[in-house]
Amino acid sequence: MDDLRIRPMTTEDLAAAERISDDAFYELDVATHVPGRPRPERRTPERSAAWVARSARFLESDPGGSWVAEDASGVVGFASSARREEVWFLATFAVEPGRQGAGIGAPLLEVAVEYGRDCPRWMLSASDDPRALRRYHRAGLRLHPQMTLTGTVDRSTLPAVSGVREGTPEDREWMDELDRRLRGGPHGPDHDSLADSTSLVVTAERSGYAYARPDHLAVLGARDATAARTLLWECLARSGDRFEIGHVTSANGWAVEIGLDTRLSLSTSGFLGLRGMDPPAPYVHHGALL
Ligand SMILES: CC(C)(COP(=O)(O)OP(=O)(O)OC[C@H]1O[C@@H](n2cnc3c(N)ncnc32)[C@H](O)[C@@H]1OP(=O)(O)O)[C@@H](O)C(=O)NCCC(=O)NCCS
Incomplete structure (x- = not known):
């Protein structure tokens, strides 16, 4: 040492x-x-x-x-x-x-x-390691439990969705503006990392976006719960054998409802650590790019 x-x-x-x-x-x-x-x-x-x-x-x-x-x-x-x-x-x-x-x-x-x-705002997604939680608490962050929904999507429960399209880099400007309102800052350069590993869907009326893969939701931000639901249903419709919606806080009950309605299993997993802000909503954060 x-x-x-x-x-x-x-x-x-x-x-x-x-x-x-x-x-x-x-x-x-x-x-x-x-x-x-x-x-x-x-x-x-x-x-x-x-x-x-x-x-x-x-x-x-x-x-x-x-x-x-x-x-x-x-x-x-x-x-x-x-x-x-x-x-x-x-x-x-x-x-x-x-x-x-x-x-x-x-x-x-x-x-x-x-x-x-x-x-003025701090965010992190904590593991369940008690050593990490102790460090974050001592650094002044408040810890909010996160939920995870996993399993095979029951497609018979999915409603027909309209008003969504593939996103492009041209959408980043309004998405950044939305993220400023939701969490205090844009994803900016982090869009490149997100686009490397996931696909982007957006609502046609620019009220929300989601980066996802067939096996998990990476991040979702929306102006209201209606847009958030539409985007999550679209991601679930594109899912493969298994799908995971992680990092859901209790401020995002709409995501828990949809996950349970589509027969995913609910559990808790880690914490959203915050300082200077409440859990963002409607928003499902990314584990590393928040
Ligand atoms: C989280 C991590 C980076 C912290 O680094 P570290 O070197 O272990 O941390 P430190 O030793 O400086 O601090 C750990 C604190 O937890 C305490 N601690 C140790 N074991 C503990 C246990 N089993 N339960 C509760 N607290 C414990 C230590 O006493 C210390 O607190 P203190 O400084 O107030 O005495 C490291 O443990 C790690 O890599 N964990 C696995 C990966 C991970 O979870 N990363 C965080 C992702 S969010």
Whole structure:
């Protein structure tokens, strides 16, 4: 511990940070696995590459937001965060398994939070790790339980949906304006990371948007619950064998209703950590890009 050094993350650190995050989250997923839910899996090479690409973008957009902890053995932990106008968010935070609970995370989170000090709003999506929750509480965030809905969609329950179309990069401007109202800042450069791994659907009247894949909803923002419902139904209609709606707060009862009505299973999973704001709605946040 004596030789522990906290320094800004560089592109040379990305591979080590990716390995630490995969190891740390896999071990946590195994330790907290709920019977009946899909078994934890290691990241696929495709997901590892997407993780590195996303983190590399943070180094470009927010050079002061990502930090590593290093000792004689090399990089042992990291935190990456970003500012989008009024909102600061923590994207990822992990310490090598075996080194956790020994005071490495505390100084890392301190420097990441310092980067967001001037932002009136803070957001992060916390795992169920009690060490993480303790750190976030001590940093001044309020923790709101998150719900997850998973399973196979019963298509016979889906209503016919109209007024939605594929989104394009031209939609980003009004989506950013909507996100300013919903959470205090646009997704801005994060649209590229979202578009890399998901498809975008929007309402024709520009009242909401959703990034999703056939197996999960990544993020959904809308002007009102009617637009939010329409978009979620559309994502469910495009689902494959299994679909997951994660990161649902109690402020978004419309998403719980739809998930249960389409026969998905409801459980709790992690927390939305906030400071200076209430849980956004109608909004289902992204785990790392919030
Ligand atoms: C979350 C994480 C990054 C924190 O880093 P860390 O080095 O373990 O954190 P620290 O040791 O600095 O702080 C942990 C705190 O939890 C406490 N703690 C340790 N074990 C605990 C336990 N089983 N239950 C409750 N609190 C515990 C520690 O005492 C310390 O609190 P204190 O400083 O007030 O005494 C790390 O544990 C980790 O990688 N976890 C798995 C991945 C993860 O969940 N990341 C967060 C994603 S949101």
